[in-house]
Every structure is written in C-alpha cells, then in structure tokens.
Amino acid sequence: MKNLFLSLFFLIPMLALSQSNPGRITGSLTDSSSTKPVPFATVAIQGSDTKLISGVTTDEKGSFVLDKIAVGTYKLVISFVGYRTKTIEKIAISAAKPLLDLGNIVVSPDSRNLNEVNVVGQKALIEDKGDRLVYNAEKDASNTGGTAVDVLRKVPMLTVDLDGNLKMRGSGNIKVLVNGKPSSIMARNLADALKQMPANIIKSVEVITSPGAKYDAEGSAGVINIITKKGVQGTNGTVNVTGGDLNRSLGGNLNVKGKKLGLAISLNGYQYRNIAENSSLRTALTNDQPSSILQQSTSRDNTGTGGFGEMSLDYDPDSTNRINFSANAWGGNFPMNSTLDSRLTDPQGAVIQQFHRDINFRNPYGNTEFNLGWTKSFKKPGREFAILTQYARMPDNYYYTITQTDMKSEVPSYLERSTNLSRNNEYTFQTDYTHPFTAYTKHDTLTFKAEAGAKAIQRNIGSEFVIEQALSGQERDYAIDPSRSNDFTYDQRVVAGYASLKVDTKRKWNLTAGARLEHTNIEGDFVSTQSRFTNQYQNLIPSFTLAKTLWTKHTVKVSYTQRISRPLIWYLNPYKNYSDPKNIQTGNPFLNPELTHATELSYSTFGKEGSSFNAALFWRQTNNSIEWLSTVDAQGVALTTPQNIGRNASYGANLNLALQPTKSINLSVGSDITYVDLTSIALNQRTSGWVWSLSPNFSYKLPKDLTLQANGYVGSGWISLQSRNSGWYYYGLSAKKELMDKKVTLTLNLNNPFNRSVKITGEQFAPSFTAQNTSLFVNRSVRLTLSYKFGQMSSGGKQSRKISNDDKK
Numbered sequence: 001m002k003n004l005f006l007s008l009f010f011l012i013p014m015l016a017l018s019q020s021n022p023g024r025i026t027g028s029l030t031d032s033s034s035t036k037p038v039p040f041a042t043v044a045i046q047g048s049d050t051k052l053i054s055g056v057t058t059d060e061k062g063s064f065v066l067d068k069i070a071v072g073t074y075k076l077v078i079s080f081v082g083y084r085t086k087t088i089e090k091i092a093i094s095a096a097k098p099l100l101d102l103g104n105i106v107v108s109p110d111s112r113n114l115n116e117v118n119v120v121g122q123k124a125l126i127e128d129k130g131d132r133l134v135y136n137a138e139k140d141a142s143n144t145g146g147t148a149v150d151v152l153r154k155v156p157m158l159t160v161d162l163d164g165n166l167k168m169r170g171s172g173n174i175k176v177l178v179n180g181k182p183s184s185i186m187a188r189n190l191a192d193a194l195k196q197m198p199a200n201i202i203k204s205v206e207v208i209t210s211p212g213a214k215y216d217a218e219g220s221a222g223v224i225n226i227i228t229k230k231g232v233q234g235t236n237g238t239v240n241v242t243g244g245d246l247n248r249s250l251g252g253n254l255n256v257k258g259k260k261l262g263l264a265i266s267l268n269g270y271q272y273r274n275i276a277e278n279s280s281l282r283t284a285l286t287n288d289q290p291s292s293i294l295q296q297s298t299s300r301d302n303t304g305t306g307g308f309g310e311m312s313l314d315y316d317p318d319s320t321n322r323i324n325f326s327a328n329a330w331g332g333n334f335p336m337n338s339t340l341d342s343r344l345t346d347p348q349g350a351v352i353q354q355f356h357r358d359i360n361f362r363n364p365y366g367n368t369e370f371n372l373g374w375t376k377s378f379k380k381p382g383r384e385f386a387i388l389t390q391y392a393r394m395p396d397n398y399y400y401t402i403t404q405t406d407m408k409s410e411v412p413s414y415l416e417r418s419t420n421l422s423r424n425n426e427y428t429f430q431t432d433y434t435h436p437f438t439a440y441t442k443h444d445t446l447t448f449k450a451e452a453g454a455k456a457i458q459r460n461i462g463s464e465f466v467i468e469q470a471l472s473g474q475e476r477d478y479a480i481d482p483s484r485s486n487d488f489t490y491d492q493r494v495v496a497g498y499a500s501l502k503v504d505t506k507r508k509w510n511l512t513a514g515a516r517l518e519h520t521n522i523e524g525d526f527v528s529t530q531s532r533f534t535n536q537y538q539n540l541i542p543s544f545t546l547a548k549t550l551w552t553k554h555t556v557k558v559s560y561t562q563r564i565s566r567p568l569i570w571y572l573n574p575y576k577n578y579s580d581p582k583n584i585q586t587g588n589p590f591l592n593p594e595l596t597h598a599t600e601l602s603y604s605t606f607g608k609e610g611s612s613f614n615a616a617l618f619w620r621q622t623n624n625s626i627e628w629l630s631t632v633d634a635q636g637v638a639l640t641t642p643q644n645i646g647r648n649a650s651y652g653a654n655l656n657l658a659l660q661p662t663k664s665i666n667l668s669v670g671s672d673i674t675y676v677d678l679t680s681i682a683l684n685q686r687t688s689g690w691v692w693s694l695s696p697n698f699s700y701k702l703p704k705d706l707t708l709q710a711n712g713y714v715g716s717g718w719i720s721l722q723s724r725n726s727g728w729y730y731y732g733l734s735a736k737k738e739l740m741d742k743k744v745t746l747t748l749n750l751n752n753p754f755n756r757s758v759k760i761t762g763e764q765f766a767p768s769f770t771a772q773n774t775s776l777f778v779n780r781s782v783r784l785t786l787s788y789k790f791g792q793m794s795s796g797g798k799q800s801r802k803i804s805n806d807d808k809k
Contacts, residue, residue, distance in 0.1 A: 023067070023068055023069035023070055023071070023093050023098055024065065024066065024067055024068075024069065024098065024099050024100070024440070025045065025065075025066040025069060025076070025091065025093070025100045025102065026063070026064065026065050026066075026099075026100070026101050026102065026438070027043075027063070027064060027101065027102035027103060027104070027105050028058070028061070028062045028063040028064070028103070028104055028105065028380070028381050029041055029043075029058055029062045029064070029078065029104075029105050029106075029107055030062060030104050030105070030106050030107070030379075030381055031106075031107065031109065032106045032107065032108045032109070033108075033109060033259075035319045035320065035377060036062075036381075037058075037060070037061050037062025037063075037381040037382070038058060038062045038080060038083070038107055039058055039059060039060045039061070039062055040057050040058060040080070041057065041058045041062075041078060041079065041080035041083070041107070042055060042056075042057055042078070042079050042080060043055065043056055043057070043058060043064045043066070043076065043077075043078055044076070044077045044078075044079075045066055045069065045074045045075070045076055045077075045091070046074060046075050046076075046077060047072070047074060053069070053074060054066050054067075054068075054069065059447075061381055061382055061436070061447070062381050063381075063438070063447070065445050065506070069093050070093070071093050071094055071095055071098075072092075072093060073090055073091065073092045073093075074091045074092075074093070075087055075088060075089045075090070075091060076088040076091055076102070078105065078107060080107070082109060083107045083108065083109055084107065084108050084109075086105070086107050086108075088102070088105070103379075104379045104380060104381065126156060126612065126614075126656055126658050126668055126670070127612070132206045132207060132208045132225075133156055133157070133206070133207045133209075133614065133656070134204050134205070134206050134207075135151075135154065135155040135156065135204060135205045135207070136203075136204045137151045137154075137199065137202045137203060137204055137205055138202070138203050138204065138229065140154065140697070140699075140709070140711075143199040143200075143202070144199065144200065144242075144734070144736070144745075144747035144749060144785045144787070147194065147197060147198060147199055147247065147270075147272060148194040148197035148198075148199060148202060148226065149194045150199050150751075151199050151202050151205060152166060152194065152205065152224075153695075153713055153730075154695060154697065154711060154713075155205050155207060155224075156207065156654060156656045156670040156672075156695075157207055157209070157654050157670075157672055158207065158224070160194070166194065166224075167718065168207070168209075168222050168224070174222060174223070174224055175216075175222075175223045175224070176223075176224045176225075176226065177223060177224065177225045177226065178225075178226050178228065179225075179226070179227060179228055197226075198240075198242075198249050198251060198268055198270055200240045200242070200249070200251065200268075200785070200787070201228045201229055201251070201253075201266070201268065202226055202227070202228060202229070203227045203228060203229045204227045205224065205225070205226055205227070206223075206224070206225040206227065207222065207224060208222055208223040208224075208225065209222040209559075209598070209600055209616070209618070210222070210543065210545060210559040210560075210561050210598060210600055211223050211543070211561065211563075212500055212512055212514055212543050212545070212561075213451075213498040213499065213500040213514025213515055213516040213541070213542075213543050214432070214451055214453065214498060214500060214514070214516075216455075216496070216516075216518075222563075222598075228266075229253070235254075235255070235256050235257075235791045236254075236255050236789070236790065236791030237252060237253050237254040237255060237789075237790055237791055238252055238253055238787060238788065238789050238790075239251075239252040239787070239788045239790075240252060240785060240786070240787045240788075241785065241786045241787075242783055242784070242785040242786075243783065243784055244749075244781055244782055244783025244784065245273070245781055245782060245783075246272065246273045246778075246779075246781040246783070247270075247271070247272060247273075247781065247783050248270065248271040249268065249269065249270040249271070250268070250269050250270075251266070251267060251268030251269065251270075252266075252267060252268075253265065253266040253267075254266075255791075259316070260315060260316045260317070261313075261314070261315055261316075262312075262313070262314040262315075263311075263312070263313055263314075264310075264311070264312045265309075265310070265311050266309060266310045266311075267307070267308075267309045268307055268308055268309070269305075269306070269307035270305070270306060270307065271303055271304065271305050272303070272304050273301075273302070273303045273304075274300065274301075274302050274303075274304070275300070275301045275777075275778035276299070276300055276775065276776060276777050276778065277297070277298070277299045277300075277775070277776045278296075278297070278298045278299075278773060278774070278775045278776075279295075279296070279297040279298075279773065279774050280294075280295070280296050280297075280771060280772065280773035280774075281293070281294070281295055281771065281772050281773075282294045282296075282632065282636070282638070282764075282769055282770070282771035282772075283769060283770050283771070284632045284633070284634060284635075284636050284768065284769050285632075285767065285768055285769055285770065286634055286768075288767075290347040291346075291347070291634045291636075292344055292345065292346060292347070292352065292634065292635065292636040293344070293345050293346075293347065293636075294342070294343070294344050294582055294636045295342075295343045295344075295345075296340065296341065296342045296343075296580075296582065297340075297341050298338050298339065298340050298341075299338065299339055300336065300337060300338040300339075301337075302334075302335045302336060302337055303335075304332065304333065304334035304335065305332055305333060306330070306331060306332020306333065306334065307330075307331065307332060308328065308329060308330040308331070309328065309329055310326065310327070310328035310329075311326065311327050311328070312324065312325070312326035312327075313325045313326070320376060320377045320378060320379075321374070321375070321376055321377075322374070322375045322377075323373070323374050324371070324372075324373050324374075324375070325370075325371065325372050326370070326371045327368070327369070327370050327371075328367075328368070328369050329366070329367065329368045329369075330365070330366065330367040331364075331365065331366040331367070332364070332365065333362055333363065333364045333365075334362075334363050334365070335360075335361060335362045335363070336361040336362075336363070337359060337360050337361060337362075338359050338361070339356070339357065339358055339359070340356070340357040340359060340580055341355075341356050341357075341407075342354065342355055342356075342357070342580075342582055344582070344635075344636050352636075354406070354407050355404050355405065355406060355407065355413070355414075356404070356405050356406075356407055357402055357403065357404045357405075357579075357580070358402070358403045359400060359401075359402055359579050359580075360400060360401045360402075361398070361399070361400040361579060362398075362399050362400070363396075363397070363398050363399075364397055364399075365394075365395075365396050365397070366394070366395055366396075367392070367393070367394040368392070368393050368394075369390065369391070369392040369393075370390065370391045370392075371388070371389070371390050372388075372389050372390075373386060373387065373388040373389065374386065374387050380436065381436070382434060382436035382449065383434060383435055383436060384432075384433070384434045385431075385432070385433050385434075386430075386431065386432045386433075387430075387431050388428075388429075388430045388431070388432075389428065389429055389430075390426070390427075390428040390430075391425075391426070391427055391428075392424075392425070392426040392428075393423075393424070393425050393426075394423070394424040395421075395422070395423050395424075396422045396423075396424065397419075397420065397421050397422065398418070398419075398420040398422075398575075399417075399418065399419055399420075400416075400417065400418050400577075400579050401415075401416070401417045401418075402414070402415065402416040402417070402579060403415060404416075404473075411473065412473035412474075413473045414469070414470070414471060414473055415469065415470035415473055415474070415475060415478065416467065416468070416469045416470070416578065417467075417468050417469075417478070418465065418466070418467045418468075418577075418578070418579075419465065419466050420463060420464070420465040420573075420575045421463070421464045421465075422461070422462065422463040422464075422573065422575075423460075423461065423462050423463075424459065424460070424461045425459070425460045425461075426457065426458070426459045426460075427457070427458045427459075428455070428456070428457045428458075429455070429456050430453065430454070430455040430456075431453055431454055431455075432451065432452075432453035433451070433452050433453060434449060434450070434451050435449070435450045435451075436448065436449045436450075437450075444505050444506050444507055445505065445506040446503060446504070446505055447503070447504040447505075448501060448502065448503055448504075449501070449502040449504075450499075450500070450501050450502075451498075451499070451500045451501075451502075451514070452497075452498065452499045452500075453497070453498055454495075454496065454497045454498075455494075455495070455496045455497075456493075456494070456495050456496075457492075457493070457494040457495075458491075458492075458493055459490075459491065459492040459493075460489075460490075460491055461489070461490040461491070461492070462487075462488065462489045462490070463487075463488045463489075463490075463573050463574075463575055464486075464487045464488070465484075465485060465486060465488075465575040465576075466480060466485045467480070467481045467484040467485055467576075467578065468480050468481065469481050482528075484576060484578065485528065486526055486527070486528040486574065486575075487526070487527035487528045488524070488525070488526055488527065488573070488574055488575075488589070489524070489525045489527060490522070490523070490524045490525075490572060490589070491522070491523045491524075492520065492521070492522050492566075493520070493521045493522075494518060494519070494520050494521075495518070495519045496516060496517065496518040496519070497516070497517050498514060498515065498516040498517070499514060499515060500512065500513065500514025500515075500543070501513055501514065508548060508549035508550070509546075509547070509548055510545075510546070510547040510548070510549075511545070511546050511547075512543070512544070512545040513542075513543070513544050513545075514542070514543050514544075515540060515541065515542050515543070516540075516541040516543075517538070517539070517540050517541075518538070518539050518541065518564065519536070519537075519538045520536060520537055520538075520539075520566065520593070521534075521535075521536040522534065522535045522536065524572075524589050526574070533589065533590065535592075537593065539562075539564050539593075539595070541561070541562045541563070541564065542560075542561070542562060543559075543560070543561040543562075544559065544560045544561070545557060545558070545559040546558050546559075553605050553606050553607075554603070554604075554605045555603070555604050555605070556601075556602070556603050557600075557601070557602045557603075557604075558599075558600070558601050558602075559599070559600045559602075560597075560598070560599045560600075561598050562595065562596065562597055562598070563594075563595075563596040563598060564593050564594065564595055564596075565593055565594040565595075565596065565622075565626070566593045567588075567591040567592075567593065567626060567642070571587050571588065571591060571626065571642045572587050572588065572589045572591060573586075573587040573589075574586060574587050574588075574589050575587065581637070582636055582637055582638065583637075583638050583640065584637065584638065584639050584640070585640045585641070586639070586640075586641050587641065587642065588641050588642050588643060591626060591642060591643075591644060592624050592644050593624065594622050594623070594624050594625055594626055594644075595622070595623050595624060596620060596621065596622040596623075597620070597621050598618070598619070598620045599618065599619045599620075600616055600617070600618045600619075601616065601617045601618075602614065602615065602616035602617075603615050603616075611657075611658060611659045611660060612656075612657075612658045613655075613656070613657050613658075614655075614656050615653065615654070615655045615656075616653065616654050617652075617653050618650075618651070618652055618653070618654075619649075619650070619651050620649070620650045620651075621647065621648070621649045621650075622647070622648040622649075623646075623647060624644045624645075625644070625645050625646070625647065625648035625678070626642050626643070626644060626645075627642065627643060627645050627648075627678070627680075627720060627721050627722075628640055628641070628642050628720075629641065629642070629643050629645070629683070629721065629722060629766075630722060630764070630766060630769070631766065631768050631769075632766075632768045632769035633768075638769070645678065645679070645680035645682070645683065645721055646679045646680045646681050646682065647677075647678070647679045648676075648677075648678050649676075649677045649678075649679075650674050650675065650676050650677070651674070651675045651677075652672060652673055652674030652675060653672065653673055654670070654671065654672035654673075655670070655671050655672070656668070656669070656670045656671075657669050657670075663701075664700060664701040664702070665698075665699070665700055665701075666697075666698070666699045667696075667697070667698055668696070668697045669694070669695065669696045669697070670694075670695045671692070671693065671694045671695070672692065672693055673690060673691070673692040674690070674691050674692070675688070675689070675690055676688060676689060676690075676691060676719050678719070678720070678721045680721060683721075683766075683767075684767070685721055685722070685766070685767075687719060687720070687721050687722070687724075688719075689719050689724070690716070691715070691716050691717065691718055691719060692715065692716045693713065693714065693715035693716070694713070694714050694715070695711070695712070695713045696711065696712050697709070697710075697711040697712075698710045698711070705737065705738035705739075705742065706735070706736070706737050706738075707735070707736045707737075708733075708734070708735050709733070709734045709735075709736070710731070710732070710733050710734075711731070711732050712729065712730065712731040712732070713729060713730050713731075714727065714728075714729040715727050715728060715729070717760070717762075722764050722765060722766050723762055723763065723764045723765070724762060724763055725760055725761070725762035726760055726761045726762065728758045728759075728760050729758070730751065730752055730758065730779060731751075731752060732749060732750060732751045732752070733749075733750045733753065734747060734748060734749045734750070735747070735748045736748075742789075743788060743789050743790065744786070744787070744788050744789075745785075745786075745787040745788075745789075746784070746785070746786055746787075747784070747785045747787070748782075748783075748784050749781075749782070749783050749784075749785075750781075750782055751779060751780065751781045751782075752779050752780045752781075753780060753782075755780060756778060756780045757776045757777055757778045757779065757780070758776070758777050758779055759774065759775070759776055760774070760775045760777070761773070761774050761775075762774075762775075
C-alpha cells in the first residue's frame with residue numbers, strides 16, 4: 001500500500017508535465033445558487049463565424065475537456081435546460097499556450113417558468129451505483145404502513161428471518177447506519193430496532209459489500225445504510241396514519257428550507273404486535289449417552305409501543321460554508337411476556353422436575369443523540385473539508401418477574417425478579433478532507449479524488465444487575481442472590497486515520513485504493529467481584545476496487561477489503577437472563593474482535609427501458625468468528641454465550657434482474673446462493689452446507705393513478721455451528737390509489753392472506769446435547785395507510801454532513 005501511494009505521488013506530476021498535445025480547453029461548471037456541479041450540460045466551441053468547431057457534455061462532476069483545438073480565437077457557448085445560456089468570448093489557443101484551463105465557470109438557473117411536463121419514466125426499484133446496490137423503497141407500494149423489517153426483506157443480498165434477525169450473504173455481522181450515521185437503537189438490539197422503525201419514513205436502502213477506507217472498519221459482512229425521506233427546499237410536509245391488526249402508526253414531518261436557513265422536524269409513534277409459539281425437545285448427553293430429556297413449550301403475544309422524533313437545523317452563512325445541528329430521540333417499551341411449560345425427565349421417563357412459569361419481561365429504552373458539524377466547500381467542485389462532533393446517550397434497562405407454579409397447582413412455589421440498569425455514553429470527533437484534481441496524458445484524461453481523515457471515539461458503558469428470589473413463593477421472602485448480581489463498567493477508545501485515492505479515466509477505468517489504521521483500547525471492571533481486564537489491538541485495514549466500463553453500459557468490477565468486528569455491547573454484557581432456568585443466556589466480556597477478508601467479482605449492465613442486471617461472485621473468510629454457542633449439563637441446564645470460534649468461510653453468488661417490458665409493468669427478481677463452512681478446532685465441531693433465497697416482485701400501474709403490486713420470498717433457512725433450520729416463505733399483495741392531484745394516497749397491504757402463520761423446524765447438535773424445535777410465527781396481517789402531502793418543494797441546497805460510527809459497540 002505504501003509503495004502504491006509513493007508511485008502515484010511521483011506519477012501525477014510527471015503526467016501533468018507530459019502533456020504535449022496542443023489545443024486543449026478544460027474547465028468545470030457550478031450552479032450559482034447551490035454551488036453544486038452541473039453535470040450533462042453542453043459545452044460548444046465556435047469560430048468567429050459562429051460555425052461549430054467541437055462540443056462535449058460535462059461529466060457527473062461538471063467537468064469538461066475539449067481536445068484537438070487548432071490555434072486560433074474562439075468563443076465558448078454553454079447551454080443546459082433550466083439554465084441561462086452563457087457565452088465566453090475571445091478564447092485564444094496559441095502555440096506558446098496550447099493548454100487553457102478556464103477553471104470554475106458559474107452558470108445561473110433560468111427563472112422562467114416552463115410549460116407542464118409529464119414525466120413517464122420511473123426510477124428503477126434496484127439500482128447499481130458502482131460501489132453499492134440501492135433499493136428504492138419509496139417506489140415499492142407494499143412497504144407502506146409496515147416496518148423496516150418489511151423493507152429489508154426485499155433488499156438484494158439481505159435475508160430477515162421471522163424474528164427480525166438480519167443477515168447479508170449468510171452473515172449476521174452487519175453494520176446498519178441511518179442516513180450515513182449510526183443509531184444507538186440499532187446497536188442495542190438490531191432485530192427489535194428494525195421492527196420499531198416505520199417503513200413510511202424510508203426512502204432507500206444502500207447495500208455496501210466492500211466499504212472503502214473512509215468507512216469505519218466495522219462490519220465483517222458489509223454496511224447497510226437506511227436513507228430516510230427528507231424535504232429539500234420550500235415548505236412542505238407529510239402526515240401518515242396506519243391502521244392494522246399487527247401494525248399501527250401515526251407520524252409526520254415538516255420541512256422549512258430557505259436560502260440560508262433550513263429546519264426539519266419529524267415525529268412518529270408506532271405499535272407492533274408479535275405473536276409466536278415454540279416447542280422443543282432436548283436430550284442432554286454425558287459421554288455420548290442420554291442423561292436427561294427436557295420438553296418445553298412457550299407462547300407469547302406482545303404489543304410494543306414507542307416513538308421517535310428528530311430535529312435538524314442547517315445554516316449556510318455563504319455559498320461555501322454550512323453549519324448543521326441535529327438532535328433525535330428514540331424511546332418506548334417493547335415487552336416480551338410469555339408463558340413456559342417445562343418437563344424434565346430421566347432417560348427412562350421418570351419426572352425429575354415439572355413446572356409452569358408466567359414471565360413478565362419489559363424493556364423500557366431511550367436514546368438521545370446530538371450532532372454539530374461544520375463543512376467548508378471550495379470553488380473547485382468536490383473539494384471539501386469537514387469537522388464533525390457527536391454525543392450520544394442511551395440508557396437501556398431490563399426487568400422481569402417470574403411466577404412459578406407446579407403443573408397441578410395454582411399456588412406459587414417460586415418467585416424471581418431481576419433488574420438490569422445499563423447506560424452508554426459516547427463522544428466522537430471526526431475530520432475529513434477531500435481534494436479532486438485532474439491530470440492528462442497523450443491518450444487519456446485522469447480524474448483523481450484524494451481523501452484523508454481522522455477520528456476518535458470514547459465510549460463509557462455500565463451495567464448493574466440484581467436478581468432477587470423467593471424460594472417460598474411468598475413476596476415477603478424476596479432476597480438478593482449475590483452469586484447472580486454484579487456491577488460492570490466498560491470503557492472503549494478507538495482512534496483511527498485513513499487515506500484513499502480514487503482514479504477515473506476517460507476510457508472508463510476506475511481504481512479506488514486506500515488504507516485505514518485503527519487502534520482500540522478496552523478496559524473492563526466487575527466492580528462487585530473486584531476483577532478487571534484490559535485489552536488493546538491495532539489493525540491496518542486495506543481496501544482495493546478496480547472497475548472497467550465497456551461499451552457504455554457494461555461494468556466489470558473486482559474488489560478486496562479487510563473488515564474488523566468489535567463485539568457488540570449486547571454480546572459483552574455479563575448479565576445472566578434466568579427467566580428460563582433451563583436456558584440461561586449471558587454475554588462474554590472477554591470476546592476478541594473478528595477479522596474478515598472479503599473478495600468480490602461483479603458484473604452489471606442496464607437498458608434504456610429501465611431494465612438492469614447485476615451479478616456477483618464473492619468469497620469471505622472470518623477468523624475469530626463470534627457465534628452464540630450452548631452447552632448443557634447433566635441436570636439439563638443450557639448455558640448460551642457468544643464465543644470466538646475458529647473460522648467462518650462463505651462462498652457464493654447473487655443475481656438481480658429488473659425488467660420494464662412496458663411503461664406500466666415492472667418486474668424484478670433477486671436470488672443468492674451461499675456455501676457456508678464453519679469450523680471450531682477448540683470445540684472439535686464443523687458445520688457446512690448451502691443456503692439460498694429467491695425474491696420476486698411485480699407491479700402494474702393502471703389508469704387513474706392506481707397501482708397493484710405482488711411480492712414474495714422463499715429461502716432454504718440458515719446454518720450456524722450448532723444448528724440448522726428449515727426454510728420458510730412469505731408473500732404479499734398491495735394496492736395504492738392516489739387522489740387529489742396525488743396529495744392523498746391510500747394503500748392497502750395484505751401479507752400472507754391465505755396462511756395465518758409460518759412454521760419453521762430446526763435441530764441443534766453439540767457434544768453435550770441434541771435438540772429439535774418447532775416455531776410458529778403469526779404473520780398474516782392487513783393494514784391500511786392514509787398519507788397526505790402538503791406544501792411546496794423544489795430542488796436546491798446542500799447535504800449536511802454527520803458522524804458515521806459504523807463500528808458501533
């Protein structure tokens with residue numbers, strides 16, 4: 001990597017000095033009001049008799065190059081729809097000065113009103129942006145009134161099981177961002193967080209399988225970025241109301257954007273109902289022989305209620321500076337109340353223990369986050385400097401109470417209650433600099449973008465948990481169990497720096513190379529037991545992507561990167577959940593980070609009619625992989641905790657095809673297949689096998705603003721080191737009607753209308769036990785959403801920068 005940077009350092013000035021081809025005019029166009037580049041504008045050079053000599057269009061960065069211009073005096077004419085035509089007179093090319101750089105040329109928008117234009121083209125549901133795949137959720141009517149789970153189930157390369165657990169290409173180690181920045185609620189418990197985020201606010205989802213050096217090195221499988229809907233300029237807003245048997249929500253947003261000051265406010269409240277049943281049969285093994293048999297059945301029916309709000313304020317003192325402040329808050333209560341029937345017998349069938357439990361589990365949570373940043377842009381388009389700061393606070397508490405009775409009696413025989421108070425304070429400082437420049441050779445034009453930055457994160461985390469029990473079944477006899485109570489503190493400091501260089505050529509080659517250096521320092525303290533631990537490690541993370549575009553619309557790309565995954569606080573918390581005494585769960589504060597090597601070869605193309613096709617072959621190997629593993633003792637008690645296993649290797653392919661045979665019909669299908677190979681030398685276990693999924697989507701736009709849509713999913717299930725699970729499927733139908741000049745939208749969604757629930761079977765295996773389980777998830781639902789848009793909106797303004805901690809805890 002060092003040699004690459006040195007070579008480029010010496011190569012660039014040599015290329016710039018080697019230009020010997022006379023008659024070249026270069027420059028770039030910038031919008032006078034927004035200071036943004038103006039792409040795809042026409043730049044023509046004319047002689048003194050107004051005869052056209054040559055002409056080009058500006059690229060995506062607003063830059064242009066006019067080659068092979070003879071010695072003489074000319075005038076330059078710039079034109080583009082929506083802008084005033086601009087003419088620059090007396091442009092001279094001479095033998096002494098054959099290369100002329102006009103620098104930044106400012107063009108003004110045309111304020112004249114145009115006649116009404118009917119736009120018949122539609123943005124594709126799936127788009128390939130080169131370094132990421134984008135799913136345009138706002139174009140999918142079946143998402144309306146649902147949650148983020150409904151949205152992510154339709155995103156290529158992602159699978160979401162019926163409990164909300166998210167995986168990318170078979171791996172659950174994913175970093176999920178919201179608008180390019182982390183959300184503490186996503187780090188807390190991703191499955192629960194996705195259920196609580198309304199789909200109505202999601203504009204698109206970006207899937208980044210090979211993140212560059214600018215991204216934090218966290219997330220072995222990749223990065224998911226959820227983009228929410230926002231207004232741009234003017235005064236506008238929306239109100240959304242959803243009613244249904246499993247989902248209900250009420251929310252809206254207001255945007256006020258002027259030339260210098262912008263204010264955006266969003267408020268949403270929601271409810272989500274979760275109904276499921278589970279039954280299991282587990283045999284404990286001692287020296288490969290059965291020692292006990294456990295039969296259990298559970299059921300739950302819970303409704304979680306919560307809400308969130310966000311406020312952002314942007315101020316542009318001039319055309320090159322922006323100061324932005326934002327604050328957001330999440331909060332709510334997501335209960336997991338359940339009933340449990342448990343029966344433990346010896347191998348001959350004699351009952352050892354039998355009981356019924358009513359478990360009341362609640363998790364009131366909250367999160368507040370504040371961002372303050374300053375971004376400085378320059379006259380040269382694309383050059384930018386930013387200083388960003390962030391403070392986040394997330395108290396996260398867990399409570400449960402247990403009432404245990406004998407199967408034949410309603411009198412309590414045992415009582416237990418638990419309190420886990422946790423806190424998380426995070427402070428972040430980040431600075432980034434981007435510098436574009438151009439060099440020329442005899443046969444090509446090279447456009448460079450250099451990026452560099454630094455970041456520091458301080459996290460202070462604590463958890464105090466207390467368990468009380470009443471062995472007599474009487475509340476007056478509650479007493480603290482000191483063996484299951486503790487006070488835990490955890491501090492993490494991450495310091496990072498990165499540098500990357502992107503090179504684009506006129507011949508459609510693209511190279512991006514970079515490196516990121518991260519240093520992590522960790523200190524933990526079990527206050528109650530007076531035991532401490534420390535750990536520190538340093539990682540150099542390289543990234544490399546090479547792409548070539550052929551015949552305008554065919555792109556081939558190869559990439560390699562390393563990723564590091566620090567254990568989540570959810571994994572580190574040593575709090576033990578005893579709500580089921582036969583299935584105890586706890587975190588592991590001594591986990592080491594994962595290190596992943598990821599390579600990908602991809603191909604993409606598109607057609608004029610809205611069709612697109614992209615395919616990728618990938619290989620990913622994770623060392624020190626973190627897996628939730630269980631051990632069962634002779635009494636039939638299972639302890640489940642995350643541990644570092646040896647290796648997690650995945651090989652596979654994914655395909656995505658989108659077609660638009662007519663202006664009214666859209667078809668898309670996504671599929672992936674992965675071979676998973678998990679090995680643990682320490683546990684003497686290995687599990688491997690194929691997993692696959694298929695996701696079709698069809699929409700038909702009828703006259704009078706009526707749209708019908710159908711979508712589905714079918715998958716083979718998933719594999720872990722100690723388990724295999726059967727596949728499952730879902731399907732949905734939706735109808736959307738736009739009224740009152742498209743200001744009012746009614747959307748009806750039916751999910752699995754002909755099946756009340758989905759059944760999943762699984763098996764677990766380890767040297768200490770074997771188990772079989774069956775789960776039923778109720779997911780048949782109906783919901784109706786009314787959406788109302790008000791105000792006016794037009795393009796303009798700049799995008800605010802915010803911190804992106806995608807290495808979140």
